[in-house]
Amino acid sequence: MEDLQSRLQETLDVLSPQELRNFRVILKTVDEMPRLSPLQLELEGGSTSGLARLLAKHYYLPAAPRVVTKVLQQLRRADLLQRWQSDPAADSQVIPRKILKRSRDFVDGDELDRYDLSGRRKAFLMCVKKNRPGADQDVKLMKDWLGQCHFEYTLCIDPDKEELLEKLTSFRDGLNGIKNEIGCCLITLMSHGENGFIKMEDGDRVSLENVFEMFNNKNCPALHEKPKIFIIQACRGERRDNGVETDDEPMDSDDVSEKKRLPTFSDYFIIYPTQADHVALRHPRTGSVMIEAMTNVFKQYGNRWHIADFFTKVNNRVVHTEFHLQEEPIKVSLVMESTLTKFVYF
Known part of the structure; x- marks a missing residue:
């Protein structure tokens, strides 16, 4: 669980503040049982470390990689998907530390909030x-x-x-x-x-x-x-x-x-x-x-x-x-x- 939590935190740390907010919103809709409740997210998922810990203890393996993959797909962060779609035990993948977010990379429904x-x-x-x-x-x-x-x-x-x-x-x-x-x-x-x-x-x-x-x-x-x-x-x-x-x-x-x-x-x-x-x-x-x-x-x-x-x-x-x-x-x-x-x- 500690290894999974560490990998989750690495991914979450790369996301921008807006992407983290969208991550939590999308997470509520992911079709993977048992679903996280809004109350759990509010109480335990306010920080990246708290969210990583919550995901690791709630889903375990192999459900956690499936959930993260679904959310990242909706966030359109293809650069982070490979690590979660591959063997969960494989730690050789390196998560990019600096991804320049372009104004055209929208989350569904987010276009109205941006010029x-x-x-x-x-x-x-x-x-x-x-x-x-x-x-x-x-x-x-x-x-x-x-x-x-x-x-x-x-x-x-x-x-x-x-x-x-x-x-x-x-x-x-x-x-x-x-x-x-x-x-x-x-x-x-x-x-x-x-x-x-x-x-x-x-x-x-x-x-x-x-x-x-x-x-x-x-x-x-x-x-x-x-x-x-x-x-x-x-x-x-x-x-x-x-x-x-x-x-x-x-x-x-x-x-x-x-x-x-x-x-x-x-x-x-x-x-x-x-x-x-x-x-x-x-x-x-x-x-x-x-x-x-x-x-x-x-x-x-x-x-x-x-x-x-x-x-x-x-x-x-x-x-x-x-x-x-x-x-x-x-x-x-x-x-x-x-x-x-x-x-x-x-």
């Missing part, structure tokens, strides 16, 4: 490099990340205010020109800034609200009910949070057929690198703390999480990053604003 990202993924990447040491590294990391997430991107480096607004307008109009082909839109703006504004290389300010408005449901019909993601890497003021000392142990860092009405602003996801009125953090060699954390989390976990969960993990890294400005400790926390109506998996 359909099968269309073209378009991105706009702007960076002010002047007087921003580390900005070159930010651009490199973002270009790599966009490529891994299958985005086509438009690059805009060191624009003045007029040039940025012209290029954003052209980008927006381009989306509207191919509205039936678009899956989602992502806009990254990296520059100096203050609360509500970003600053161009000549010091002119651009209102973020005006940028957001350019892509709302009135001005950009190509993005109706499609995710509009904004990554803003800029200060939001001059305040500095030096943090507080704590005795706690450090945390582990780990086309619709009928007309309908939509709010003017919907399906937005905006991520800021710091709280309102506060500075953002950027290292002259490694680049911005948020951008570096984004790429590191993606390298480790891939696209297995909904974007809000992804940036929650990124925020965990950012919050626990040690950073000093003029020998003073500085702490920041990311801020997310969302009007999404479904999950986003890249």
Whole structure:
């Protein structure tokens, strides 16, 4: 039983949080006697270790492999099936540790909870490099990340205010020109800034609200009910949070057929690198703390999480990053604003 429980735990540990939730739902419907009751699952199957122990003691061999196989088939995790369809005693099979979950890998009935990202993924990447040491590294990391997430991107480096607004307008109009082909839109703006504004290389300010408005449901019909993601890497003021000392142990860092009405602003996801009125953090060699954390989390976990969960993990890294400005400790926390109506998996 211990060997079976260990193998079950190995499989469950590979599944994403959403897959684990679906695993429990499907388990209730598996035609294998005796069935697990919802109460048993609730009381004993809340964690992966508890669920593995419950399955091992409830089904034994050879019923447990049959049950797991049926559930994995419905989860469409063919990569895990071979181990359970082979001889139960054979432990030579290696369970893959990192499986990138694509947005098209749906569990039956789950399509309505996710945005359909099968269309073209378009991105706009702007960076002010002047007087921003580390900005070159930010651009490199973002270009790599966009490529891994299958985005086509438009690059805009060191624009003045007029040039940025012209290029954003052209980008927006381009989306509207191919509205039936678009899956989602992502806009990254990296520059100096203050609360509500970003600053161009000549010091002119651009209102973020005006940028957001350019892509709302009135001005950009190509993005109706499609995710509009904004990554803003800029200060939001001059305040500095030096943090507080704590005795706690450090945390582990780990086309619709009928007309309908939509709010003017919907399906937005905006991520800021710091709280309102506060500075953002950027290292002259490694680049911005948020951008570096984004790429590191993606390298480790891939696209297995909904974007809000992804940036929650990124925020965990950012919050626990040690950073000093003029020998003073500085702490920041990311801020997310969302009007999404479904999950986003890249």
